[in-house]
Amino acid sequence: MKTQLQRLQKIFPHTWLEQLQYIHSSLLCRWILLRGSQTLAFNQKSAMVFSPHQDDETFGCGGMIAHKREQGIPVIVVFLTDGQGSGGSVPNAQNNIVQIRQQEAIEALSILGVEASEIHFLAKLDGSLQDLNNDDKQQTIEQVSELIRCYQPGEVYVPHRKDCHKDHEATYKLVKAAIAQNNLIVDLLEYPIWLFWRSPLFILLKLDDLAAAYCFSITSVQAKKKRAIASYKSQIESLPRGFIKRFLGSYEIFFKVD
Template identity: 25%
Template sequence: MSLRNGFRLLATRSLQAILRLRSESLVDALAPGPVLIVAPHPDDESLGCGRLIVNLCNRGIEVDLVWLTDGGASQSDFPGGPAALGATRRAEARAAGEILGLSPHRLHHLGAPDGLLPHLGVGRRCEVLAALTGLVETLRPSTVFVTSSLDDSTEHTAAHALVAEALRAAKHPAQLRTYLVWAFWKVRGLWTIVRHAPSIAFLPTTPTATATRHRALLAHRTQTTTQSPHDEPLLSRHFLACFPRTGEFFLSI
């Protein structure tokens, strides 16, 4: 491990320890009822809240999962281009969702363009908002989870904004909670969360939930295996090592 990655890991572990001291129990804070989880891209669901999905399914709670994009822009040199990569990642996402415990009819794809969530044209943005609002009104979740506005990713911040706007438009009240992906790697973002997040909840993991999350991550083969001409996976071992080992954190922003 390089000195830079070693320092990053030490810093993120230290900040996670502070978050853990400040956190409340997610199980105690979570409103009863169905849950909708929104992921900007395939793999975000497993990275940021895979253990949550396992926990909810094991408790018999209805969970639906929607991906905003198919992740077709993650590799510019994928054989067949973005369309082929998007189709592959869509299949990987469905496999991961089923590993986490979700039935196929609980998995939804909106097909928004990957890499452009912060820059959607008016028409396309309205389509995505209408689809999200429709899901909220149809599924009537008590809680909606999406990536945090503090996750230090323009795509993830845009996803948060879309979901927040859809919830305002929906004729069904739902609690909004958020999860983290990039903040564990981009330590400055995690420091911002430590300083400014008004509410932090934590879900402890179990060996079964951790193992299931790991299998779900491996289903995203285009991200977790080395793809030619690259010499390491997009989700490198250094990146994955930065995620919390004992559970998952959730915010209100």
């Protein structure tokens, strides 16, 4: 995928590439919302959200988190990496980015209703999840397994398995392995972050992939999600505006894993 993006960047100027990605993402989301999805019904199950970086949880399922917390339903959020790979444009951020992103996550999740005691930082090196050696991989799976055993969630949220970011795709695999290790029966839902932005339809993203899409209305908590996204000041200025815009709407998209 990285090679494909590099090829596109040689063909199109950066701004043109972003415009193409925005159009592609918008059309896919519109098709899913209008024709290609089922409605995801709200339930009372406790949830555990696994996020590779500090902001993915809010972009991908901030509305769902806020809905559950407003109903008093437990939500646990687990960050796998330390987030040091992105300093954004905040002064001195490169030197303090781990602490900055951790505080931003606590602030964002507080807006969504999650207390700091319900947030866990595993602090793996940003960008390393896909390349962990066997010992580190097993240690990470065991850490995730221990949290799952402790909280016994009814639902688990993970990035999409084809999310076109190696930490995101690795998070899916690590969490899936931990669930299997615990023989846990749980609803597993994937949330897309980069999927629609970076996955060309009919090349990496197939119609079969879209068949499992569900839409969840977040209208009543949309303002909370926008405020939570705005808390990630170190990140939002460095992300494409069109990319951020996709997450400011009144619906969230999830994929159910059988």
